[in-house]
Amino acid sequence: MDLEDTLLMMPGPVPVAPRVLRAMSKPMINHRSAEFAGIYTDCRQILADVFQTKNDIFLLSGSGTAGMEAAVGSVAGNGDKVIAIENGKFGERFKDLAALYAEVVPVVSEWGLPVDLELVKEKLEEGAKAITLVHNETSAGIMNPAAEIGKLAKKHDALFIMDGVTSLGGDEVKVDEWGVDIAVVGSQKCLAAPPGLSMASVSEKAFEAMKDIKKRPYYNDLKAYKKSGDKPRPETPYTPAIPLFYALQEALHIVKEEGMEARIKRHRTLSEAVRAGVSAMNIEMFPQLNEYSQYSSTISAMKSPEGIDGEDIKNDMKKRGIIIAGGQERLKGKIFRIGSMGNVSARDVLSTLQELEIVLYRRGYVDSLGAGIEAASRVIDGL
Structure with missing residues (x-):
């Protein structure tokens, strides 16, 4: 074949446009240079429109799962409770990732069935620091009610962490309107770039929640990304996958053009x-x-x-x-x-x-x- x-x-992964593939053949550059800072800034500005957010956006060298772990690992620990909604494979993955850092309270439906909102309300009333949701559960082909979960999370003062890996860039996602504190997307899905990058939008409320966390991920620490991203010349805390950044920038230009x-x-x-x-x-x-x-x-x-x-x-x-x-x-x-x-x-x-x-x-x-x-x-x- x-x-x-x-x-x-x-x-x-999805098919990648020839111009995106060509972008990856550009020469290597210094990842602490003004040239890279320009690419990083351009990507973040376009992504703000995709995410529909005014929150900070960071780009991680790692797939969507890396972004998911960064999201839960950066804000949960010290015996915190995290409600993990599952009605498919990736909801299960979010649950397993959260369990590495916090006490997980599962809200499980059979794969392909709707989220049990009444059970979500019940668990939130018992108290939790955060709640996770896979917006678009690709394992079962079902779109879950992010707006409703956002309202419930806000009512109970819980952080709302959302996997938008396969919805951002392909369907309506309103991060700020829905009250999403951390939203994650992967490069190889609706954005039509090669695999290997994830992007996360992070609210001020989420950053506040990071202050008391003693044991966070090292490589996927969003607090470290905040520190590097806020520099006069924005950068990533660790060496980025430069060819993938070239490709993502070109793919995002295609998104912007459409x-x-x-x-x-x-x-x-x-x-x-x-x-x-x-x-x-x-x-x-x-x-x-x-x-x-x-x-x-x-x-x-x-x-x-x-x-x-x-x-x-x-x-x-x-x-x-x-x-x-x-x-x-x-x-x-x-x-x-x-x-x-x-x-x-x-x-x-x-x-x-x-x-x-x-x-x-x-x-x-x-x-x-x-x-x-x-x-x-x-x-x-x-x-």
Whole structure:
């Protein structure tokens, strides 16, 4: 399989624009120089619009998980309680990371089911320093109620820590309006840059909470990033992955050129087209929704058709040059997932659905070809 002809339709990494790849070939520079400070400042300014925040923003050399650990590890310790919401793999990861630094109070729903807001209220009333939420749970294809969690956290004076790794840059995220104290995003998702960087916005309330923490992460200490970021010539506390900063800056310029309103509309339209296409193939969406949850706008999770293993669908698609995702851990074989994040186009979505329909036809699940493409096209064309 020729990698250059392979279409990535998974929840990250996503295809990277040629101009972003070219940016990584620039010469190395001094990471304590005015040149690097200019790149860092430019990225932070564009990200402020993506995050919709006036809070400080920092860039870490490390994936989204590094940003998640920085978020909880920098503010929680000394026996603090952290409420960890879980309804998918990454909520579980946030819970496990928090447990390294604090006493975790889990609020768990079965993966793919809505967050239990009543249980969240109950746990907050018992007291907690912070609460964690994965906004867009890609393992289950469900968008969780960040605005509602933000209101509850504020009411009970708890820090709100949010994983926006797969929503920031692809869907509406209002960090300041929702009262998010620390929000994290990864480079290889909706921002369509290569893997290896994470970004975090941090409120003044969060910085205040760091003062009494004796045992914080060393490399991922947000207090250290604050000290370095506040210098007259902003920098990172440790040597940054310079080629990735070049790439991120170029990717953010693409985001700026498209405009966040248009970018969000594109993501939402294409994810709706995926849902329409698979529905026309009689495939059921996996997550169960309530009034406070939505289908993800950057990844669609579907139940595997009866009699067909989701891993077989994934493998069949790979043979046809399209990489989609299967289920993780307990969901392996039970679901498959199609990404629609980053710089994904209508053609990418239609090509994926066309190949999926052929795969299902050859496995005897659909009787004829064309219904999925027609349904998705009608969404894309606004019909």
